[in-house]
Amino acid sequence: MADSVEQLRCLRNNHAAEQLQDDGMATETSMEQKRVEHCVGSIYNMYKNHYKQPLVLERDIHTQYLRRGLQQLSDSYECLDASRPWLCYWIVHSLSLLNEPIPESMASHVCQFLARCQDAKGGFAGGPGQHPHLAPTYAAVNALCTIGTEEAFNVINREKLQEFLYSLKQPDGSFKMHHGGEVDVRSAYCAASVASITNVSTPDLFDGTAEWIARCQKWEGGIGGVPGMEAHGGYTFCGLSALVILNRVHLLDLKSLLRWVAFRQMRFEGGFQGRCNKLVDGCYSFWQAGLMPLLHRSLHTESDPALSLTNWMFDQQAMQEYLLLCCQSPTGGLLDKPGKSRDFYHTCYCLSGLSVAQHFGGGDILHEMMVGVEENKLNSTHPVYNIGPDKVAAAILHFRQKEVPKTSRN
């Protein structure tokens, strides 16, 4: 069902009324916001006055951009760069959302490269020979599970991974990102994510973690990096997802979290901001809107009668319009906002957010909401791990056949 252009929210006559009213009190923040609204508004107007074709996700040029990235990655993996497993994950997951297969030899190259990033003592580093860190560990495991071959699964040294996780665990339940490094909610999520998908989780590994994450929820409703820190989209996603994995979401005030995230969708632009009073950014289409499936599911288990059976609790149409009109680079790849350059990070999270906005529910209550042409449809993504739900199922099935390693802290 391709929507007619007239139905687009950004082209309605009253849309301009959604712009910021600064009550005659200009501040640096309000002026920045107005500049972005002006820029986004001129794109919406140009579309209204000149094109009037259904919106198109430029799949082919995005795919070319991603394939080139993967090629370069395997050609020059000696290069010192602290986020190479992330590049692997952003690219393979984006291609998977676009339903573009990765050639076998290329997938094998990625597996071999990630194997070289794995530390002898467990966990993955940002590049070969560097120190292991939880963020690239999460990215490497996600990339390998997205590739999903026997070779990919076999790269992961589960015994050592479990030892690495234990070595980062703190007495208060939190985790350090790396040895000698900082503690924050990202590490709890990365640890819970890789431990659950590779079946190395034990009851004591996450002792106290859920309670520590709950302490990071702010009076605003969102979650900050550590207790007392300002609520932020990325940390909120990490905190809520980790609690879903640990089956302890009830420790949070979910209604207050819902109110916080719902108000992060920008009235005029249609995309999301990461924090209160910040500017719209395409990547928050996943970090913020991606909270909605998790919240929906959590509130559903509490039998909340107000829950919709067809829609997430944000304007799915408005966000798709923002992503399709304002975040596609004409040379392939997606971006933060008009005027910014494309990168693999934004390509991954803009596409992931677009997928969330297109697919509601699953199984018997799958409800699709597609802006633009039918070919815009992406594969769905798992709300907790952000890789394909079929990839999660295959990885869990694979690792469930193996025993949970028996490392202990003592």
Ligand SMILES: [Zn+2]
């Ligand atoms: Zn961003």
